[in-house]
Amino acid sequence: MLGAGPAGLAAAHALVARGGGVDVLEASGAVGGISRTIEKDGYYFDLGGHRFFTRFDEVQALWESVLGDDLLVRPRLSRIFYNGRFFDYPLRATNALRNLGLVESARCVASFGRARLRPRGAERNFEEWVSNRFGDRLFDIFFRSYTEKVWGIPTTEIGPEWASQRIKNLDLGAAILSALPARLRPRRAVVPSLIETFHYPKTGPGLMYERMRAQVEARGGGVHLRAPVVRVERTGFRVDRVVTADREGVETTWAADEVLSSVPLTLLVQMLSPAAPDAVLHAARQLTFRNLLSVNLIVDHPDLFPDNWIYVHAPELKVGRIQNFKNWSAAMVPDASKTSLGLEYFCSDDEELWRMDDAALVALGTAELRSTGLLRGAEVIGGSVARAPKAYPVYKRGYQAHLDVLVDYVRRFENLQAMGRYGMFKYNNADHSILTAILAVENLYGADHDLWRVNTDTEYHEIRSDRKGATA
Numbered sequence: 001m002l003g004a005g006p007a008g009l010a011a012a013h014a015l016v017a018r019g020g021g022v023d024v025l026e027a028s029g030a031v032g033g034i035s036r037t038i039e040k041d042g043y044y045f046d047l048g049g050h051r052f053f054t055r056f057d058e059v060q061a062l063w064e065s066v067l068g069d070d071l072l073v074r075p076r077l078s079r080i081f082y083n084g085r086f087f088d089y090p091l092r093a094t095n096a097l098r099n100l101g102l103v104e105s106a107r108c109v110a111s112f113g114r115a116r117l118r119p120r121g122a123e124r125n126f127e128e129w130v131s132n133r134f135g136d137r138l139f140d141i142f143f144r145s146y147t148e149k150v151w152g153i154p155t156t157e158i159g160p161e162w163a164s165q166r167i168k169n170l171d172l173g174a175a176i177l178s179a180l181p182a183r184l185r186p187r188r189a190v191v192p193s194l195i196e197t198f199h200y201p202k203t204g205p206g207l208m209y210e211r212m213r214a215q216v217e218a219r220g221g222g223v224h225l226r227a228p229v230v231r232v233e234r235t236g237f238r239v240d241r242v243v244t245a246d247r248e249g250v251e252t253t254w255a256a257d258e259v260l261s262s263v264p265l266t267l268l269v270q271m272l273s274p275a276a277p278d279a280v281l282h283a284a285r286q287l288t289f290r291n292l293l294s295v296n297l298i299v300d301h302p303d304l305f306p307d308n309w310i311y312v313h314a315p316e317l318k319v320g321r322i323q324n325f326k327n328w329s330a331a332m333v334p335d336a337s338k339t340s341l342g343l344e345y346f347c348s349d350d351e352e353l354w355r356m357d358d359a360a361l362v363a364l365g366t367a368e369l370r371s372t373g374l375l376r377g378a379e380v381i382g383g384s385v386a387r388a389p390k391a392y393p394v395y396k397r398g399y400q401a402h403l404d405v406l407v408d409y410v411r412r413f414e415n416l417q418a419m420g421r422y423g424m425f426k427y428n429n430a431d432h433s434i435l436t437a438i439l440a441v442e443n444l445y446g447a448d449h450d451l452w453r454v455n456t457d458t459e460y461h462e463i464r465s466d467r468k469g470a471t472a
C-alpha cells in the first residue's frame with residue numbers, strides 16, 4: 001500500500017478485515033495525508049476544513065465504526081466575504097440585496113436573465129459554463145476570484161468539466177437558485193437541499209486516520225512512517241518490488257504481490273524502473289497541482305464569529321478561506337477563552353507565497369485578517385504555518401489528454417491499482433478517495449470495478465444509488 005492518507009488506510013483497513021496482510025508505506029511522519037490534523041500546544045489544526053459527508057453507505061459505516069461517539073454531528077454555518085461585506089451562504093435574498101444594493105442586484109438579475117435567454121453556444125471553459133447558468137455578474141462576484149485563487153489561472157483556462165462536477169458540490173448554484181423567487185428559476189432547475197449538518201471527528205480529521213492506523217496494526221498490518229517510496233520495480237506490466245529509502249538514503253525492498261497506490265499518479269509513473277516510455281513521462285510532466293498553505297493563528301478572544309468557515313472572495317486579499325476551528329469542534333481548542341483560526345492560501349511551487357518563511361506568512365495572515373474586521377480589535381497571540389504540497393490537481397484545459405495517457409498506461413499493470421485523490425489525479429473528496437480504496441480491495445477478491453469511473457460522471461452522486469452501473 002503506497003501512502004497512508006484516507007485512501008491508503010481505508011484500503012489497509014478493508015484488507016485486514018478480510019484477513020489479508022498489508023504493509024502501508026508512508027513518506028511523511030504522520031498518517032492522514034492532506035486530511036491529517038496538526039497539533040500544536042494543545043490546539044488542533046485541520047488542513048483546511050474537512051467535512052465528513054458522504055452518500056456512500058459503506059464509507060459512512062466505516063467512519064462510524066472507526067470513531068463511534070467521537071464522530072460528532074456539527075451544524076454548518078459559512079459566509080462569503082466580498083466587497084467589505086459578509087454574504088450569507090446559502091444566499092438569502094434579503095441579505096444579498098442589502099449587501100449588493102439595489103442597483104447591483106438589478107444588474108445581477110438582468111445578467112442572469114440575459115444568460116438564460118441568450119446563452120453562449122459553446123461552453124469551452126469554466127467561465128463560459130458558469131456564466132451561461134448564472135450570468136456574468138454573479139459569475140464575477142461569486143465564482144471568479146475564489147476560483148482563480150484556488151487554481152492560480154484565469155477561469156477561461158479551466159476546463160468546463162470541473163464546473164459540471166463541482167458546482168453542484170459547492171452548492172453555490174443551488175444557493176443562488178434557492179435565493180430566487182420560484183418563478184425566476186430556470187424551468188427545469190432542481191434545487192437540492194443544502195447540507196446543513198456534517199460529521200466531524202472530535203479533534204479533527206486526523207483522529208479518524210490515527211484510529212484507522214491503530215485498528216490496522218491491531219490486526220497485524222504494518223504502517224511504516226518516514227518510508228518514502230523511491231522506486232517501483234517492474235517486469236513488464238507486473239510490479240515485483242517497491243523500494244523505500246530512509247533519511248540517510250538506506251534502501252529497504254518490499255516484495256509485492258499486489259500494489260495499491262495513493263501516491264501522486266505523476267510521481268508513481270516517474271518512479272517506475274525500468275522507466276516508463278517517454279510519452280508517459282512527458283504526459284506526467286504536463287499535469288500540475290496547487291499547494292495549500294494554512295496560516296494557523298491563535299487569537300485572544302473567546303468568540304470572534306459564529307461560522308465554521310468564511311470564503312474570501314475579495315480579490316484584494318490573497319487568503320481564500322478562513323476556518324474557525326472551535327466552531328467545528330470545541331475540543332480543537334484547549335482554552336475556551338481563545339480562538340484558533342486557519343487561513344488558507346493556495347499557491348504553486350514557483351510562487352513567492354510558497355517560498356515565504358513562516359514569520360512573513362503569519363504577518364501576512366494577521367494583516368489580512370485584520371482588514372476583514374473579523375479580529376474585532378483582538379490580539380493575535382500565536383502563529384504557525386502548515387504546508388501541504390500537491391493538494392489540488394489542476395484541471396487546466398487540455399489536462400485530460402495527458403491524464404488519459406497515464407491512465408491507459410497504468411491500467412495495463414496486472415497487480416497495480418491507483419486510487420485516491422492525487423493517486424488518480426482527481427479532485428476527489430475524502431469519501432471518493434475512500435470509495436476507490438474499498439473498490440480496489442474488492443478487486444483483489446475477484447470484483448471487476450473500474451475505479452477510474454468513480455466521480456467522473458457529472459451526476460456522480462448517483463453512484464451510490466446505482467453503484468454497479470457507475471463503477472463496473
Ligand SMILES: Cc1cc2nc3c(=O)[nH]c(=O)nc-3n(C[C@H](O)[C@H](O)[C@H](O)COP(=O)(O)OP(=O)(O)OC[C@H]3O[C@@H](n4cnc5c(N)ncnc54)[C@H](O)[C@@H]3O)c2cc1C
Pocket residue numbers: 002003004005006007008025026027028031032033034035047048049050051052053227228229230262263264267292344391392419420421422423428429430431433
Ligand atoms: C483544503 C482542502 C479541504 C478539503 N476539504 C474536504 C472536505 O471538506 N471533505 C472531504 O471529504 N474532503 C476534503 N478534502 C479532500 C481530502 O483531503 C482528500 O480527498 C483526501 O485526503 C485524499 O486522500 P488520499 O489518501 O487519496 O490522498 P492524500 O491525503 O494526499 O494521501 C496521500 C499520502 O501519500 C503519501 N505519499 C506521497 N508520496 C509518497 C511516496 N513517494 N511514498 C510514500 N508515501 C507518499 C503522502 O505523504 C500522503 O500521506 C479537502 C482537501 C483540501 C486540500
